[in-house]
Each structure stands twice: as structure tokens, then as C-alpha cells.
Amino acid sequence: MPPAPNTGAALTRRQLLLATGASAMLGLTGCAPxxxxxxxxxxxxxxxxxxxxxxxxARLPSRLQFQGTTVGGLSGIDYDPASGQYFLLSDDxxxxxxxxxxTAKIPLDADHLGQPEITGVTSLRQADGSAYPAILRGRExxxxxxxxxxxxxxxxxxxxxxxxxxxxxxxxxETRLDGTLLRKFALPAMFDFxxxxxxxxxxxxxxxxxxxxxxxxxxxxxxxxxxxxxxxxVQAPGGPCRFTQxxxxxGRALRQIAYIPDAIPHAPVPPATRADNGISEIxxxxxxxxxxxxxxxxxGYGTDASNSLRLYLIDTxxxxxxxxxxALQGAAYQxxxxxxxADFSAFIGPGTGRRLERLDNTEGMTWGxxxxxxxxxxxxxxxxxxxxxxxxxxxAFEFFD
Numbered sequence: 001m002p003p004a005p006n007t008g009a010a011l012t013r014r015q016l017l018l019a020t021g022a023s024a025m026l027g028l029t030g031c032a033p034x035x036x037x038x039x040x041x042x043x044x045x046x047x048x049x050x051x052x053x054x055x056x057x058a059r060l061p062s063r064l065q066f067q068g069t070t071v072g073g074l075s076g077i078d079y080d081p082a083s084g085q086y087f088l089l090s091d092d093x094x095x096x097x098x099x100x101x102x103t104a105k106i107p108l109d110a111d112h113l114g115q116p117e118i119t120g121v122t123s124l125r126q127a128d129g130s131a132y133p134a135i136l137r138g139r140e141x142x143x144x145x146x147x148x149x150x151x152x153x154x155x156x157x158x159x160x161x162x163x164x165x166x167x168x169x170x171x172x173x174e175t176r177l178d179g180t181l182l183r184k185f186a187l188p189a190m191f192d193f194x195x196x197x198x199x200x201x202x203x204x205x206x207x208x209x210x211x212x213x214x215x216x217x218x219x220x221x222x223x224x225x226x227x228x229x230x231x232x233x234v235q236a237p238g239g240p241c242r243f244t245q246x247x248x249x250x251g252r253a254l255r256q257i258a259y260i261p262d263a264i265p266h267a268p269v270p271p272a273t274r275a276d277n278g279i280s281e282i283x284x285x286x287x288x289x290x291x292x293x294x295x296x297x298x299x300g301y302g303t304d305a306s307n308s309l310r311l312y313l314i315d316t317x318x319x320x321x322x323x324x325x326x327a328l329q330g331a332a333y334q335x336x337x338x339x340x341x342a343d344f345s346a347f348i349g350p351g352t353g354r355r356l357e358r359l360d361n362t363e364g365m366t367w368g369x370x371x372x373x374x375x376x377x378x379x380x381x382x383x384x385x386x387x388x389x390x391x392x393x394x395x396a397f398e399f400f401d
Contacts, residue, residue: 063388102118104117104118143163228242243336253323276296278295
């Protein structure tokens with residue numbers, strides 16, 4: 001597919017207006033709303049798949065065994081261009097095997113995504129060098145979700161969603177390649193679980209990305225905190241979700257923006273069954289622009305349509321700094337504007353060229369190697385939840401900026 005026009009370092013005024021419709025005009029004219037903007041789904045400036053060209057799909061076998069561990073629950077992925085190695089984070093909080101990440105080689109060129117090869121497994125360690133426990137007071141305490149490689153320090157950063165029942169807060173940690181813990185960041189108290197405020201259980205630090213200079217990290221909430229707004233429904237968007245920038249040298253929170261996720265794309269069947277939508281991953285495009293992956297699930301539609309994936313572009317310089325706001329519901333702030341880049345439903349079904357049979361529970365996103373024409377590859381991975389009815393699916397795309 002032809003590339004979209006280059007947008008430069010920031011979203012243009014026209015794109016921002018297209019992305020959020022009339023609701024975005026409040027921010028562009030300087031009027032701060034007293035309540036979160038109820039945005040309609042973002043309208044793309046070009047067809048909703050023109051920014052991505054599907055290169056290929058690959059899958060890992062269900063319940064693949066590697067060095068005494070079960071490969072599955074792969075919720076995070078990152079790539080080291082220097083070694084050509086990928087890091088894959090399992091969300092197994094030591095309930096099956098010790099909490100761990102894998103290394104892998106994944107052949108990828110302009111026209112082909114090859115079969116991934118798992119090359120190593122490393123257990124994550126606590127400060128005292130021991131493996132993370134499976135239980136604390138009868139509850140799982142670790143829920144790894146996203147992983148990022150920083151070349152400058154040769155270390156890995158990763159998030160855990162924590163555990164509300166055990167009172168273990170979501171976290172951001174830095175680990176050596178051998179799995180030993182270097183530090184666990186002291187994050188704002190707003191992220192501690194509480195009865196009436198704080199994160200909702202299992203809707204915390206699903207996303208993580210580093211800025212290109214490696215000096216700071218952004219962590220993203222999968223869903224809104226209790227005091228910030230409602231969960232998405234079929235009728236209305238949810239949120240807002242907080243995205244927080246952390247200085248990696250000092251560990252200090254620098255700023256925070258609010259992002260409003262879409263409404264659930266369509267109702268589940270039957271209507272009372274499960275349906276949700278949230279932020280599953282984020283990835284810096286450059287120093288200021290960020291890709292945001294929204295993932296929805298609607299029960300009852302079969303494997304080809306039960307999962308929805310939409311890729312958005314935001315500019316982190318837009319929107320109010322919400323770090324000092326204890327609650328966003330009823331507060332005066334401006335959420336960040338968003339531009340739809342791709343709806344993955346465009347890649348499913350019969351047609352010419354490469355097509356996908358289905359999508360799954362995609363939670364990981366990373367830049368892959370540069371393609372021969374200079375464009376970047378973009379790689380996604382799904383979390384199979386260690387469920388034989390789901391798949392570990394890798395998708396590779398050419399990205400047009």
C-alpha cells in the first residue's frame with residue numbers, strides 16, 4: 001500500500017481535528033473542559049490500514065516446552081537491533097514456572113515473517129536473588145505485562161500489574177540480562193490499590209515504552225482508575241486512562257496525560273456475556289509521538305471477530321498534565337487527541353494479497369529491523385493465556401510514517 005504523507009514531528013491541526021471531531025476543538029481553542037471529553041471514535045486521515053502493510057504472520061505451538069518451562073502468556077515483546085534478538089515477557093506470575101522472559105530469533109524481511117525460534121529463558125529475580133513466589137497470603141503477587149530493552153545500560157525494564165487482593169501495587173522494575181533485580185521504582189501513591197480509589201484490579205500497567213534517548217519511560221494504564229471514570233461500554237468510551245512519564249535517572253514522575261479509549265466495538269452475544277476494551281501496549285514513534293494499541297474482546301463472535309485491535313497515534317505534548325490531579329472525574333483538564341492509524345479488521349478475511357484468518361489477544365508491540373527501503377517494521381505478539389483455544393500469534397507490518 002502507498003505510504004501516507006509524512007506528518008513531521010507532531011500531528012497537524014487538520015489531523016487532530018479529524019481524530020477527535022468537534023470535541024478536539026475545545027483543546028485547540030484553549031478551552032479546558034470541566035469533565036473528560038466524550039470523544040467519538042477517531043476518524044483516520046487516510047484509509048485505516050494505509051499506514052501498515054502486512055508482511056506476514058507466524059505462530060508458536062500451543063504449550064511449547066522449552067528448558068523445563070511452558071512458553072505462553074507472552075504479553076510483552078521488544079527488539080535489540082544490535083544483536084537481532086527479541087525479548088518476550090511471559091505474564092505467568094510464577095504459578096506454572098518461575099516468572100521469566102525468553103529470548104528469540106524471528107526471521108523478518110520485506111516480504112516474509114519466518115518461524116520464531118526460542119533461544120533462551122531467564123527467571124526474574126527479587127532483590128535478594130530469589131525467584132518471585134507464586135503466592136502471598138494465598139494470592140498471586142506478580143503479573144508481568146510489558147518489557148523494554150535499553151541498550152545504553154544493557155538492562156531490561158518491565159512492568160507488573162500487581163495484585164489488588166494481596167495489596168501488591170503495580171510496579172516498574174529494572175533487571176539485568178541474567179534476571180537479577182537492579183531497582184524497583186518508587187511510583188506515585190495514586191497507583192496503590194484502594195477501596196474507593198486507585199487502579200481497578202488487572203487494569204493497571206499493561207503498557208511500557210522508552211523514549212528514543214533512553215532517558216525516560218512512559219507507563220500506561222489499561223483502564224481508568226476508580227476515581228477517574230467508567231469502564232468502556234458498547235454505548236460509550238471509557239476512561240480516561242493515565243499515561244505517566246518517568247525519569248529513569250532519578251525515578252521521578254515527570255508528567256502525565258489522559259487518554260480516552262474507544263467504546264467497545266459491538267455487543268457480545270448473548271448481551272450479558274463478557275466484553276471489554278483497553279490499552280494493551282504503547283510504543284514511542286519518536287521523541288514525542290506515541291503509538292497506542294487498543295484491544296477489545298467481545299464474547300460470542302467466534303475466533304475471527306471476537307478480538308478487535310486498533311492502532312492510534314498521539315502526540316504526548318498535547319493534553320493537560322494530570323499528575324497533580326487526584327481524580328479526573330469532574331476535574332478541569334484536556335485529554336490527549338488521537339488519530340486512528342489502523343483497524344486490524346481490515347486485514348482479516350478473503351481478498352487479494354496477505355490476509356489473516358483471525359486475531360487474538362494481542363498485548364505486545366515493538367519496532368523490528370529496518371526494511372531494505374528504510375521503513376521500519378512493526379511486530380506484534382498475542383498472549384494465549386495458556387489456553388489451547390487461543391494462539392500465540394506474531395504479526396509483522398511495514399510502517400509508513
